Amino acid sequence: MYNETVIDHFKNPRNAGEIENADGIGIVGNPACGDLMKMYIKVTDDVLADIKHKTFGCGAAIACSSVATELVKGKKLDEVNRLTRDEVAAELNGLPPEKMACSNLAPDAIRAAIENYRGNKPKNKDGQNESTT
Helix, strand or coil: CCCHHHHHHHHHHECCCCCCCCCCEEEEEEECCCCEEEEEEECCCCEEEEEEEEECCCCCHHHHHHHHHHHHCCCCCCHHHHCCCHHHHHHCCCCHHHHHHHHHHHHHHHHHHHHHHHHHHCCCCCCCCCCCC
């Protein structure tokens, strides 16, 4: 059912774990299949300096978390926010059609972590989040 790339990321997930004192944390889940993803990010100068994930679910969900973290690490937050499920699936050399919903979770969890980070940033004198962009 899964190709070799998906199996590799499932068996050897990259960037698995959590970041202590993360700048942002995003949690998403799919109640229909029971998958749950938690993304932790560290941001330096508006760049995603580090990202880790804890993923509970099927092989596709774990593989998607793994490959998504590789795709976004070291990129500007605005670029990271544009990651799509199609890009995640393509990097995995495809997913079975019934598992494409899993590829949505990783970009959604990453965006949630960025939103959490931006919501936690110190405010400037005008009450807006400070930003380097």
